[in-house]
Amino acid sequence: MYERLAPLTHDSLDDIPEPSETLRLVGHHDAREMLRSAHAGSKLHHAILLSGPQGIGKATLAFQFAAQLLGEGTPGGFDPRDPAGGLYRQIASGAHPGVLHLSRPYDDKTKKFRTVITADEIRRVSRFLSLRTHDGGYRIVIVDPADDMNRSAANALLKNLEEPPSKVLFILISHSPGRLLPTIRSRAQVIKFQPLGVDDLFEAMGALQVALPGTAEERAELARRAGGSPRAAILLTLHGGLEIAQATDKLIAGRSNDVAAAYKLADAVTGRDAGMQFQLFNAYALERLSEAATTLGHDGHAAAAARVADAWTDATRRIGETEAYNLDKKQHVMSMLQTLREQLAA
Template identity: 60%
Template sequence: MIFERIAPEQHDTLDGVPEPSETSRLIGHAQTAGMLATAYRAGKLPHALILAGPHGIGKATLAFHLAHHLLRHPDFAAAPEALAVPDPASSLFRQIATGAHPSVLHLTRPANDKTKSFKTVLTVDEIRKVSRFLSMTSHDGSYRVVIVDPADDMNTNAANALLKNLEEPPARTLFILIVHAPGSLLPTIRSRCQMVRLTPLAPDELMGVLEGIEPLPPVDPAARAALAGRAGGSARNAILLTQYGGLEIAGALDALVAAQKPDIAAAHRLAEAVAGRDQAIQFDIFNR
């Protein structure tokens, strides 16, 4: 099946891989998803959450699934005990995925018109969109959800602007901060949010993510185990390793380190494989 992207491109978009907003399956984190659904049903969902954990384990996907759940079930008392599974054919799913739903604001690094790429930080101008977003009346009285993805990328001015919004949020508003390193946030922001720590994916969950993405994961059990070991529970890492020659890069690096004497020719081949202008992802894999 050919993948058709409907979500806006982001600074960390990977070819052929759905963005979190257009991912209809949530793999892993069942206990956390159940806890959030239960809190909402009981009317005890906090006004701000920090979803913390390593890169690429599904934090943003969980955030969008929670947003979908709140909008699909605006009456919390009648909401189901498990997060609703999005239907990719529904208008609600497509509105959220394309960034067109009036009750969901997704903030991430903005485009840089000068460089034709993306800015290196989440700017204060982006965070200022929150005030305008919250000043508008919810179109059907349902929740409004602000997803900051990732909050680690905010510069100081952006963080201070967000803090003002967190101090006095309107009713039926949920802030979800996607965070890779909670220590990078202002303590005053952390104190106003409920911290939810997500764990890396199990090997079978990793393979479940990869099964829907080309190229498919290796069939050989030993190769799968090696891939899972190198990915460290991160689906993004696993995708990079399979799609961008990451396993080969890691293997070549291991061989160089383990060699009894320097293999200059192999070192040059590895350098050529990761140092080209269009090989930023391969270079990042090499560094990690």
């Protein structure tokens, strides 16, 4: 039974360990070797940018490397972590004085996590760096994900990156490095992560004690939709993501507009405890539009690709407004389904 040590974050999943608690990193041998080699050769950059799709293990590697720099195993060895060790519990719970983990802050007034990492969060870096570790060891700042920083926060971080003290390591996690300031990217060593292969994907799910679907066909469908991301596979498996995608596809492909089926799907993803399902529906809708725009562009249909890309931009805006202003979610789902039918059947 999973016993949570880590603080909740904006993207925590029920009964799934946080990256700071994950005992073993699966895959990503090239990224591991780059860090191991840099540290062994005393060439470790003061800022590392871990870049790649969401949910594939970047934050897990960040915490595992931090733990080993601070004395848990051989730095760069990436041995499985010891859950009985005091260092493990300190880092996992956010109590280690040598590790500062920055993510979207919780807003006590709204009782929700902020949608961005604020400048106030980044200002914690200066206070953190002003303190000395008792053993003169590393101080490690993990920004997760750095993409979430607003402009003020990014500029504040840039000042810290320009003249870092000795034995300080910044680990920036990025799902979309194009959203970062070019000056931040230029001050960090970029390590690119690739989606996990199917075997590693299923091994990672097993390590997190998430059961795979029962049939080979279902497992193949899960692997295809997850795109090499254990987080995506977990969402698809435990939160009905596969069923939501299948129901959405059926409605889009239908020759006539099945209003009753559309309302049934809307009810399923907007219920009282369906916050994750609502996110999964929106993410899948955006994925379908993005795939369509890419395919049309590759096939030389520039005007059609631009039209679908504009629909993606508009859909993204509508999702944000629905969340920010607490608009009618059922109406949003119905509207989104109509957009998908119009754009993907055109």
